[in-house]
Amino acid sequence: xxxxxxxxxxxxxxxxxxxxxxxxxxxxxxxxxxxxxxxxxxxxxxxxxxxxxxxxxxxxxxxxxxxxxxxxxxxxxxxxxxxxxxxxxxxxxxxxxxxxxxxxxxxxxxxxxxxxxxxxxxxxxxxxxxxxxxxxxxxxxxxxxxxxxxxxxxxxxxxxxxxxxxxxxxxxxxxxxxxxxxxxxxxxxxxxxxxxxxxxxxxxxxxxxxxxxxxxxxxxxxxxxxxxxxxxxxxxxxxxxxxxxxxxxxxxxxxxxxxxxxxxxxxxxxxxxxxxxxxxxxxxxxxxxxxxxxxxxxxxxxxxxxxxxxxxxxxxxxxxxxxxxxxxxxxxxxxxxxxxxxxxxxxxxxxxxxxxxxxxxxxxxxxxxxxxxxxxxxxxxxxxxxxxxxxxxxxxxxxx
Amino acid sequence: xxxxxxxxxxxxxxxxxxxxxxxxxxxxxxxxxxxxxxxxxxxxxxxxxxxxxxxxxxxxxxxxxxxxxxxxxxxxxxxxxxxxxxxxxxxxxxxxxxxxxxxxxxxxxxxxxxxxxxxxxxxxxxxxxxxxxxxxxxxxxxxxxxxxxxxxxxxxxxxxxxxxxxxxxxxxxxxxxxxxxxxxxxxxxxxxxxxxxxxxxxxxxxxxxxxxxxxxxxxxxxxxxxxxxxxxxxxxxxxxxxxxxxxxxxxxxxxxxxxxxxxxxxxxxxxxxxxxxxxxxxxxxxxxxxxxxxxxxxxxxxxxxxxxxxxxxxxxxxxxxxxxxxxxxxxxxxxxxxxxxxxxxxxxxxxxxxxxxxxxxxxxxxxxxxxxxxxxxxxxxxxxxxxxxxxxxxxxxxxx
Numbered sequence: 170x171x172x173x174x175x176x177x178x179x180x181x182x183x184x185x186x187x188x189x190x191x192x193x194x195x196x197x198x199x200x201x202x203x204x205x206x207x208x209x210x211x212x213x214x215x216x217x218x219x220x221x222x223x224x225x226x227x228x229x230x231x232x233x234x235x236x237x238x239x240x241x242x243x244x245x246x247x248x249x250x251x252x253x254x255x256x257x258x259x260x261x262x263x264x265x266x267x268x269x270x271x272x273x274x275x276x277x278x279x280x281x282x283x284x285x286x287x288x289x290x291x292x293x294x295x296x297x298x299x300x301x302x303x304x305x306x307x308x309x310x311x312x313x314x315x316x317x318x319x320x321x322x323x324x325x326x327x328x329x330x331x332x333x334x335x336x337x338x339x340x341x342x343x344x345x346x347x348x349x350x351x352x353x354x355x356x357x358x359x360x361x362x363x364x365x366x367x368x369x370x371x372x373x374x375x376x377x378x379x380x381x382x383x384x385x386x387x388x389x390x391x392x393x394x395x396x397x398x399x400x401x402x403x404x405x406x407x408x409x410x411x412x413x414x415x416x417x418x419x420x421x422x423x424x425x426x427x428x429x430x431x432x433x434x435x436x437x438x439x440x441x442x443x444x445x446x447x448x449x450x451x452x453x454x455x456x457x458x459x460x461x462x463x464x465x466x467x468x469x470x471x472x473x474x475x476x477x478x479x480x481x482x483x484x485x486x487x488x489x490x491x492x493x494x495x496x497x498x499x500x501x502x503x504x505x506x507x508x509x510x511x512x513x514x515x516x517x518x519x520x521x522x523x524x525x526x527x528x529x530x531x532x533x534x535x536x537x538x539x540x541x542x543x544x545x546x547x548x549x550x551x552x553x554x555x556x557x558x559x560x561x562x563x564x565x566x567x568x569x
Numbered sequence: 570x571x572x573x574x575x576x577x578x579x580x581x582x583x584x585x586x587x588x589x590x591x592x593x594x595x596x597x598x599x600x601x602x603x604x605x606x607x608x609x610x611x612x613x614x615x616x617x618x619x620x621x622x623x624x625x626x627x628x629x630x631x632x633x634x635x636x637x638x639x640x641x642x643x644x645x646x647x648x649x650x651x652x653x654x655x656x657x658x659x660x661x662x663x664x665x666x667x668x669x670x671x672x673x674x675x676x677x678x679x680x681x682x683x684x685x686x687x688x689x690x691x692x693x694x695x696x697x698x699x700x701x702x703x704x705x706x707x708x709x710x711x712x713x714x715x716x717x718x719x720x721x722x723x724x725x726x727x728x729x730x731x732x733x734x735x736x737x738x739x740x741x742x743x744x745x746x747x748x749x750x751x752x753x754x755x756x757x758x759x760x761x762x763x764x765x766x767x768x769x770x771x772x773x774x775x776x777x778x779x780x781x782x783x784x785x786x787x788x789x790x791x792x793x794x795x796x797x798x799x800x801x802x803x804x805x806x807x808x809x810x811x812x813x814x815x816x817x818x819x820x821x822x823x824x825x826x827x828x829x830x831x832x833x834x835x836x837x838x839x840x841x842x843x844x845x846x847x848x849x850x851x852x853x854x855x856x857x858x859x860x861x862x863x864x865x866x867x868x869x870x871x872x873x874x875x876x877x878x879x880x881x882x883x884x885x886x887x888x889x890x891x892x893x894x895x896x897x898x899x900x901x902x903x904x905x906x907x908x909x910x911x912x913x914x915x916x917x918x919x920x921x922x923x924x925x926x927x928x929x930x931x932x933x934x935x936x937x938x939x940x941x942x943x944x945x946x947x948x949x950x951x952x953x954x955x956x957x958x959x960x961x962x963x964x965x966x967x968x969x
Contacts, residue, residue, distance in 0.1 A: 170801040171771055172826050173739070175683050178833050208629040216632070217624045224617045229608040232616070232813035268668045268817070272839040279704065283575050284684060297840065304679065304837035339573070371571055401570040413632035415844035417668070426572050433578050437704035439672040440697065443843050444815035 177284075177306055195518070199555040201542045202523040204349070204498055207473075210466045211413050212458060219452040227448050235444040237435050238428070239266025239420070243447040246454045247420050251406070253460070254382055257395035259422050265431045266442045270379055270407035270419030271297050274342075276438070277375060277403065277421075278305040280430040282339035287331055289341045291319045293501075293530035293539070295349045295377065298342060310338065311532035316492065318355025319343055321362040328370055340373040340403075341366075345393055347380040347497025350530045350541035354495065357390055364398045377405045380497035382463045385471035387495040394422065403427060408450055410498070411462055416446040470498070476549040477542065480556035488563060491542075503527075503539040506567060510540045513566050520565075522558035577684075577706055595918070599955040601942040602923040604749070604898055607873075610866045611813050612858060619852040627848050635844040637835050638828070639666025639820070643847040646854045647820050651806070653860070654782055657795035659822050665831045666842045670779055670807035670819030671697050674742075676838070677775060677803065677821075678705035680830040682739035687731055689741045691719045693901075693930035693939070695749045695777065698742060710738065711932035716892065718755025719743055721762040728770055740773040740803075741766075745793055747780040747897025750930045750941035754895065757790055764798045777805045780897035782863045785871035787895040794822065803827060808850055810898070811862055816846040870898070876949040877942065880956035888963060891942075903927075903939040906967060910940045913966050920965075922958035 223231050230240075238244070244261035252258055267273045274297060282288060284306035290298065292311025302309055310331065312324045324341070331338055343363070345355035355363070367374040376393045394404040401424055408418040423431065435441070453459055477500055481491050491502040504510065511526035527536025540559075544552055623631050630640075638644070644661035652658055667673045674697060682688060684706035690698065692711025702709055710731060712724045724741070731738055743763070745755035755763070767774040776793045794804040807819040823831065835841065853859055877900055881891050891902040904910065911926035927936030940959075944952055 170768065170773060170824070172681070172773060172824070174830055175680055177679055177683065178830055203634070205634055208633060211628065211632045213624060213628045213632070216628075217621065220620050220624065221617065224613060224620065228611065228613045228616075230815075232611045232613070232815040233608060234603070234605055234809075234814045268839045268843070271837075275838055279577055280575055281572070283577060297836075300833075300837040304834060368570060373570060373572055409634075414634045415630075415632040417839065417841075417843045424570070424572070430574055430578055433700075434704060436697075437671075437700040438675050438838065439668045439817065441817075443668070443817045443846065445846075446843065 177304060197521050198518065198523060199521060199547055199551045199558065200523040201544070201547065201552070201555045202525050203546060204543055205546045206410055206414065206466075207469065207545050210462070210469055212453075212462055215453070215458050216413070216449065219449050219456075222452060223445065223448040231445045231448040233444060235441040235447065237432050237441050239264065239442055240444065240447045240451070243451045246451050250454050250459065251422070254463070255378075255392050255395050257392070263422055263425065263428060265421050265423070265428065265435060266447055267419045267421060267435075268439055268442050269409060269414070269417040270377070270405050271301065272438065273405045273419050273421040274298050274301040274377070275304070276431055276434050277340065278302050278307055279434050280427065281373060282307050286339045287336040289324065289327065289338045290532055291343055291348065292532050293350055293527060293536050294342070294532060295344060296525070296529045298377070299530070299532065307339075308336075309532040314348065314351055314353060316353050318345055318348070318353055318359050319363070321359045321366065324363070325366055328366065328372065338372050340375050342375045342377065343393075344377045344379075346378055346390065347383065347494055349380070349497070350499050350525070350527075351501040352492040352494025352497050352499050354390060360390070360393050360396060364393060364396060364402075368398065368401070373403060374401070375403045375405070379405070379407045379410050382411055383467060383470060383498070384496035385467055385474055411459060411466055412450060412453055416449060417443060418446050418450050470545050473544045473547070473549055473552060477544040477552045477556065480553040484556050484560045488560065498543055498545045500542045500544060501539060502542055504563065507538065508563065508566060509537050511537070513562060516566060517559065517562045520558045520562045522555045522562065524559065577704060597921050598918065598923060599921060599947060599951045599958065600923040601944070601947065601952070601955050602925050603946060604943055605946045606810055606814065606866075607869065607945050610862070610869055612853075612862055615853070615856075615858050616813070616849065619849050619856075622852060623845065623848045631845045631848040633844060635841040635847065637832050637841050639664065639842055640844065640847045640851070643851045646851050650854050650859065651822070654863070655778075655792050655795050657792070663822055663825065663828060665821050665823070665828065665835060666847055667819045667821060667835075668839055668842050669809060669814070669817040670777070670805050671701065672838065673805045673819050673821040674698050674701040674777070675704070676831055676834050677740065678702050678707055679834050680827065681773060682707050686739045687736040689724065689727065689738045690932055691743055691748065692932050693750055693927060693936050694742070694932060695744060696925070696929045698777070699930070699932065707739075708736075709932040714748065714751055714753060716753050718745055718748070718753055718759050719763070721759045721766065724763070725766055728766070728772065738772050740775050742775045742777065743793075744777045744779075746778055746790065747783065747894055749780070749897070750899050750925070750927075751901040752892040752894025752897050752899050754790060760790070760793050760796060764793060764796060764802070768798065768801075773803060774801070775803045775805070779805070779807045779810050782811055783867060783870060783898070784896035785867055785874055811859060811866055812850060812853055816849060817843060818846050818850050870945050873944045873947070873949055873952060877944040877952045877956065880953040884956050884960045888960065898943055898945045900942045900944060901939060902942055904963065907938065908963065908966060909937050911937070913962060916966060917959065917962045920958045920962045922955045922962065924959065
């Protein structure tokens with residue numbers, strides 16, 4: 170049998186991140202590559218207690234097939250949590266519980282666009298979004314990002330140009346807070362402008378907010394969904410960064426007419442999200458553990474973030490520029506010399522360090538000189554040692 | 570904001586089954602509609618113990634992001650289990666762990682075919698497959714099924730005809746054992762012929778086997794994957810029917826070159842399957858609980874199956890014909906009079922009973938006179954009462 174495969178996947182390449190996660194098990198390798206939370210933040214004792222409680226009280230439901238859009242009580246408590254942490258009001262009927270936030274991205278790609286359609290993202294943008302959008306054959310047009318987020322002035326130009334070409338974008342996808350991969354946040358003015366542009370051109374706005382709860386410095390900026398006029402924004406959230414990623418729980422908040430479509434595609438994708446995980450999350454929020462854990466995670470990650478930034482100052486000054494994010498999980502470093510960071514990876518691995526090269530996040534063959542550095546997974550000492558090893562690798566690569 | 574949606578979902582209709590599951594919570598309604606296992610079969614005590622064990626021994630891994638294709642140990646134990654229960658040999662590298670078997674179907678639709686391509690299924694076929702294939706805009710050509718399974722003689726004609734039209738099918742999808750919705754099994758000769766045809770025309774064969782472990786009567790028939798020459802068959806299995814559906818665990822066994830593509834699409838769909846669920850399943854199989862539970866489920870479901878068949882004889886003789894399956898979860902009943910079973914549903918609900926009309930399972934606007942009756946979820950008394958209520962509804966519908 171000779172298998173013939175779909176063309177859909179031709180644009181998709183094996184993810185560098187997956188490769189790196191595999192390598193992360195190499196003895197002695199320090200991985201700054203993945204986007205994993207630190208196991209020390211996992212609320213193990215609480216989860217054990219909650220799991221026992223769920224099995225004692227809800228076993229018949231938690232082990233059974235659930236509703237397509239998610240368990241009603243879990244969706245209610247997510248709405249409550251969003252009001253507390255993000256300050257916007259929504260109701261259970263506007264929430265779908267997904268098998269991780271990644272599934273939310275895939276659903277959007279199927280529901281809001283046809284194969285071949287154009288969408289707008291930040292440049293660079295989240296590699297998983299690139300993966301979900303590519304799998305659905307969407308054409309991504311990236312709008313550059315600076316330290317104040319997507320350069321919204323360039324967005325309107327881009328939309329006009331695309332419309333003149335008959336390629337009106339089907340949606341705009343942004344990660345406005347502690348963006349992946351750059352760590353930058355979009356300022357309030359740009360958020361306002363973004364809402365205006367979305368409404369003016371009737372192009373739906375998708376706000377992905379996996380890191381918003383993890384702010385270490387500076388004043389909170391309202392999520393777009395919570396701003397005046399932002400009510401139509403489709404909002405993606407997750408339990409992966411604060412509770413735990415292994416239970417695969419994310420959610421999308423969307424207007425009624427979008428929910429109907431989610432209902433169809435979710436049924437086709439996996440029938441419904443894990444019922445047990447949903448009951449665990451329900452108790453985890455109901456008992457207020459999540460609010461305690463947000464503070465705990467911030468305490469742990471702030472120290473790590475500071476250590477990585479300090480290490481960059483101590484070891485890579487003059488060699489690279491980097492973002493100094495006020496929250497989230499990543500630092501974005503750009504080499505001053507003309508280095509292809511992807512080509513440099515084997516050398517880095519040899520030197521015992523891994524990162525994700527900028528190219529993984531590009532919508533257009535860019536970002537060669539950059540790399541994404543994760544600071545949540547390693548210990549502070551590992552983070553510093555990792556930066557030293559990158560420095561060594563860059564020097565070797567340049568023949569110094 | 571006026572949302573514009575993809576055309577992809579136009580062919581998809583809200584699933585009748587979903588509606589029925591919702592109605593199943595109506596007080597007093599007896600639902601023969603869903604495809605749910607009975608909660609009395611859930612191994613609650615064992616799962617509670619296993620969950621504690623997993624949290625005590627593997628918490629850091631079970632709560633973390635996992636490998637795209639699944640946890641290595643879980644895949645190994647699935648291979649072991651398949652050798653024991655299905656009698657075929659495979660290895661972990663040819664197994665992907667999915668968020669339920671439904672996801673396996675969706676993956677196949679993306680990986681093996683392009684939008685607009687033609688595939689072959691049984692007629693009628695599993696509604697979830699129709700949903701996954703429709704979402705990817707595949708054109709389904711159904712080959713009729715009789716009490717010995719898909720009529721393979723008609724398959725070759727169909728393939729020749731489609732090829733003459735330039736529509737060579739991209740794969741053949743069958744549920745050969747205790748088929749959903751009919752309950753029929755494909756006999757050994759037809760299985761052999763099916764393998765031959767698949768090889769002759771180089772059309773991949775997909776065997777979906779969610780019910781194979783649940784045989785109540787008759788002699789086991791080898792799964793296609795386990796037969797001589799069946800090694801290239803893509804095989805789908807699940808933990809939903811014997812362990813529990815709420816943990817959303819299924820798996821696909823496939824040749825190396827297909828696995829590479831699964832790796833890409835799985836990353837785009839949801840990154841990886843729930844790690845915690847995978848560790849639970851690992852222990853559940855490793856401890857041998859699954860083998861005990863297969864026997865236990867068979868004992869419970871055999872009684873229910875017998876009661877439903879008896880009730881059909883007692884109350885619907887002359888009114889309908891039905892399958893008398895040797896295993897699985899469903900009976901397929903076809904009315905003798907020209908009744909539209911979908912149109913009859915509101916009346917059935919009023920009479921306190923739900924079923925899924927045949928139209929949900931058709932690839933071509935057929936099966937109007939049929940209905941799928943589930944016998945695993947209700948109690949034996951409810952099953953009999955449900956059949957009585959269907960009889961009453963049919964009589965009312967015919968103005969008797």
